[in-house]
Amino acid sequence: MLGIIGGSGVYHIEGLENSRWVKVESSFGDPSDEILLAELAGQPIAFLPRHGRGHRISPSDINFRANIDAMKRLGVTDIISVSAVGSLREDLPPGTFVIVDQFIDRTFAREKSFFGTGLVAHISMAHPVCNRLGDHLFAAAESLNIPVARGGTYLVMEGMQFSSLAESELYRSWRCDVIGMTNMPEAKLAREAEICYATVAMVTDFDCWHPEHDNVTVDAIVKVLLANADKARALVKAVAHPVHADSCAGTCACRSALQYAILTAPEARDAAMLEKLSAVAGRILNPQS
Numbered sequence: 001m002l003g004i005i006g007g008s009g010v011y012h013i014e015g016l017e018n019s020r021w022v023k024v025e026s027s028f029g030d031p032s033d034e035i036l037l038a039e040l041a042g043q044p045i046a047f048l049p050r051h052g053r054g055h056r057i058s059p060s061d062i063n064f065r066a067n068i069d070a071m072k073r074l075g076v077t078d079i080i081s082v083s084a085v086g087s088l089r090e091d092l093p094p095g096t097f098v099i100v101d102q103f104i105d106r107t108f109a110r111e112k113s114f115f116g117t118g119l120v121a122h123i124s125m126a127h128p129v130c131n132r133l134g135d136h137l138f139a140a141a142e143s144l145n146i147p148v149a150r151g152g153t154y155l156v157m158e159g160m161q162f163s164s165l166a167e168s169e170l171y172r173s174w175r176c177d178v179i180g181m182t183n184m185p186e187a188k189l190a191r192e193a194e195i196c197y198a199t200v201a202m203v204t205d206f207d208c209w210h211p212e213h214d215n216v217t218v219d220a221i222v223k224v225l226l227a228n229a230d231k232a233r234a235l236v237k238a239v240a241h242p243v244h245a246d247s248c249a250g251t252c253a254c255r256s257a258l259q260y261a262i263l264t265a266p267e268a269r270d271a272a273m274l275e276k277l278s279a280v281a282g283r284i285l286n287p288q289s
């Protein structure tokens, strides 16, 4: 099933049928909100507003583990993250969609893994985004005539304040393309949960580095977001069927990320951790069930 995590300005999806909000219990605490189960373009989907309805939760306070665990428990296999970002490049002006393919994680005040003492696992994040999902998103954006770039590096900052000019210039010198506050550890946790994950980053501003543009404000972001949210919703609708019908999905490498990742010997594994991870890592921990 396709899961959609809606970011700033994307608190609902249009054109849904048979929709109902469900409360999902997670062993990692409370998700950001209830999850909307529905049909979109004839396909089942699960939608979660990342900051909660009404944008109640700050980037640092989002319970990313509960969000991904809840999606996994519902049977979500593919996640599309819709996110507002600032641009660090002249040729990515507001209104551009970027199908990012790399992240630099500068967050420091978040729980970043489902695993830990008692059950240690190390997954690869060399290619943090599902290329297959990225291809679907790029093709759909082009078919809808949305200005879109394929590939880009998203710098994930802690926030909540926006960057200083020196920070913005530093990230530009690192050749980052866009900046936001939410896609890490979300992408890491999706990979640990063996869920395919890709991001549609909607450029809303030039952060604070551009000499001919004002420094970013929430007001400016919201204006661009309102103009772009409909395009984002059309994009999600356009990919629902191709993602569902993709016969390569079952063999996607994201779906076996844990295959050789767990180091803790079976007899040394912590029983409480095994219980907490029964959804996220059930395929590998309880292969018979």
Ligand SMILES: CSC[C@H]1O[C@H](OP(=O)(O)O)[C@H](O)[C@@H]1O
Pocket: 006, 007, 008, 009, 050, 051, 059, 082, 083, 084, 085, 179, 180, 181, 182, 183, 218, 221
């Ligand atoms: C709208 S102000 C900045 C806020 O927007 C982005 O969130 P999301 O990725 O959920 O759209 C950014 O990361 C900040 O959290």
Ligand SMILES: Nc1ncnc2[nH]cnc12
Pocket: 084, 085, 086, 087, 157, 162, 163, 179, 180, 181, 204, 205, 206, 207, 208, 216, 221
């Ligand atoms: N310039 C910016 N910095 C961080 N997060 C953002 N989200 C949208 N624009 C942003």
